[in-house]
Amino acid sequence: MPASRDQLGLVEVQDRFIAAWGRMASTWGISRTMAEAHALLYITGRPLCTDDVMDRLQISRGNASMSLRGLVDWGIVSRMHKRGDRKEYFQAEQDVWTMFRAVVRERIKREVDPLLASLHEMRDLTGVGASTEADEIADHNHRLDEMIAFFSTAETLGQRFVSPSGRGLQVAVNVLNKLH
Amino acid sequence: MPASRDQLGLVEVQDRFIAAWGRMASTWGISRTMAEAHALLYITGRPLCTDDVMDRLQISRGNASMSLRGLVDWGIVSRMHKRGDRKEYFQAEQDVWTMFRAVVRERIKREVDPLLASLHEMRDLTGVGASTEADEIADHNHRLDEMIAFFSTAETLGQRFVSPSGRGLQVAVNVLNKLH
DNA sequence: GTGTGGTTTCAATGTTTTCTGAAATTCCAG
DNA sequence: CTGGAATTTCAGAAAACATTGAAACCACAC
CATH class of the missing domain: 1.10.287 (Helix Hairpins)
Structure with missing residues (x-):
């Protein structure tokens, strides 16, 4: 849904957050994409699967898989499952x-x-x-x-x-x- | 002067320190060489000129110049001069x-x-x-x-x-x- | 001014890191 | 077991980053 006046839709602002977080990451020894994946999980606040992340960030499956794993290793993202769904979902620590x-x-x-x-x-x-x-x-x-x-x-x-x-x-x- | 027994000369230990500091830098968004230059200045504790740094770290003049400038910008190294010497010397904050x-x-x-x-x-x-x-x-x-x-x-x-x-x-x- | 020693800049080059995509693997249901 | 969906791995491609070296620049002495 587009924006009214000079305001933006949710997705656009999320994208800005993702970009800002990614920019900051470079100075932190963590790769930009990994930071973007984290930003996406944090700012949407809901569990996303690998394909969601691939689509939203326009990255390959391999990259998404590695980045998500990295985040799990850092302990700031956790894996979860949904009933009757074989896919794995990822969820960012919200605190x-x-x-x-x-x-x-x-x-x-x-x-x-x-x-x-x-x-x-x-x-x-x-x-x-x-x-x-x-x-x-x-x-x-x-x-x-x-x-x-x-x-x-x-x-x-x-x-x-x-x-x-x-x-x-x-x-x-x-x-x-x-x-x- | 070489080492006695299993002990090392000063220069060798300095080199280890430089290497350890450089390794750590990569995770910190600062380039390895810049960290090494800083390590060298810190661990020798004396003012060194561009050529000293080039020779000791085996890097080009351009690189040495840029790295030293970067350290000055971070405020952890200062420029100084010696009487009757036109060269610029660099000195690391010791505290x-x-x-x-x-x-x-x-x-x-x-x-x-x-x-x-x-x-x-x-x-x-x-x-x-x-x-x-x-x-x-x-x-x-x-x-x-x-x-x-x-x-x-x-x-x-x-x-x-x-x-x-x-x-x-x-x-x-x-x-x-x-x-x- | 001119010459000399010192320093900085920057295009070209080399190195490291990150990313892709397809193949290999795992995991589960039937 | 077998089949198929989901996930991981990894060699090579691409992008990002660091380094070189030579030319330009600067500042001072003469």
Whole structure:
């Protein structure tokens, strides 16, 4: 159904949302299409099957399948079935905070943990010898320590946000807001 | 100077750090080389000129120039000069917290602000008409509102981290840690 | 002005990532 | 089992992105 005056139909505004979300994704290490699929599921709010996504985003079956799977892996989309229908449907998490908790959880696992592992491995890997580099090495290790401390704190913070208590992040935000 | 036993020389460990930092960058929307240049400047802790970076990372002059400029734009590397030397030297911010404050500041500016602008634009863009879609449109706008609320909070939080008081983020973290 | 060392730009090129589509696989009903 | 619908996989095609290198540019000393 078209629009009245300068207003747009639902589908057009959905498309804008999808585009905006996709644009943002590129800066986030997730592919544009995957973000668009997520945007579509989120903004329509209903379960869609692979063909729905293919048709709406004009992408191939393979791409739709991979993107939807990726979203399930991130934990922000879940699979579901309808009675008497063999197709699989996909449904986006509708609570924005829950969704971002899942994102934080995954990013810690995928990025922070491996980095911290590398950093710890590097620490004390420098040979001392009778070298004239002693000072330099001390500085170097100090820099590594600062990085390790930073990311450890970040990790702890993240864990807290994500914590089983559920609304961890919101509580934190409220506390911060009270700090004036 | 080579290593004694199973330990490595400074340069080798620096190379590992550079590699680890570069690997992480890809998931962050910044190019690997730019991250490597930053890693090099951070871990050596001293001002380096374009040629130093070219030689150490084995990259072209153009690439080095662009990458270094990018880092300056992010506000985590600064230009400096040495007396009696016409070359420009680059120096990484050495305080990890200050560095991440700069990153947060830029990411808000580059990603969150434009997204919020789009979201606000979309809100109330749906025509009502005599349509049977009224409920759907109400739900749709509700979803947009939740997104807007989330990112507004995120933005406020970010601003506070970045705030002129300087150590905003650290204060926040301490408060959170006291929350048990 | 001219020359020199340093820096930036950008078209061409190379590399990586993403996407397609058809074949292989899974899953279920009968 | 068998047949058929739904889904996944993956090699190759296409698109996006990063890099090179040489020319243009700049700024300063003379």
